[in-house]
Amino acid sequence: MHWSIFSIFASFIIATSFLIRKNLLQKHSINNLMFYVYCGLLISAVVFAILIKDKDKEGFKTFDNQTKALALTAGAIIPVAIYFLTVSLKQVKNPAYTSIVFAVFKTILLLSLSIYILNSPYNKLTLFGVLLALLGVVLIILNE
Numbered sequence: 001m002h003w004s005i006f007s008i009f010a011s012f013i014i015a016t017s018f019l020i021r022k023n024l025l026q027k028h029s030i031n032n033l034m035f036y037v038y039c040g041l042l043i044s045a046v047v048f049a050i051l052i053k054d055k056d057k058e059g060f061k062t063f064d065n066q067t068k069a070l071a072l073t074a075g076a077i078i079p080v081a082i083y084f085l086t087v088s089l090k091q092v093k094n095p096a097y098t099s100i101v102f103a104v105f106k107t108i109l110l111l112s113l114s115i116y117i118l119n120s121p122y123n124k125l126t127l128f129g130v131l132l133a134l135l136g137v138v139l140i141i142l143n144e
Helices: 003-025 030-052 065-076 078-091 095-118 124-142
Strands: none
Touching: 003 030, 003 078, 003 095, 030 078, 065 078, 078 095, 095 124
């Protein structure tokens, strides 16, 4: 399957999570909600870890300590981001605003760091598109 299909599936899942959290935040405290969100995250993580585990154990041998630490860090910071997004959802009137600001700033950071760290290719149209997206975010924030 093409990579974009997986991105579309992920967008449905994340949008559904945003809407569920926004709805629940209207009646419940953020701390109580986050307890159950993290329990769900833990259950999901365990199930997926079991489903995708390296069956022949050879893949684990290629991970040195630095790679393991980076992979664990990548996973450990996701719940922090979920918490910050949920705080934003609690305060925002329209959950789409949180999503837009998140997506644009994530894109700018990823593009900048990918160019700097990974030497990823880019062109003028890419930079122009990111600039337009940033302008859109500014308009949303100023006219909320």
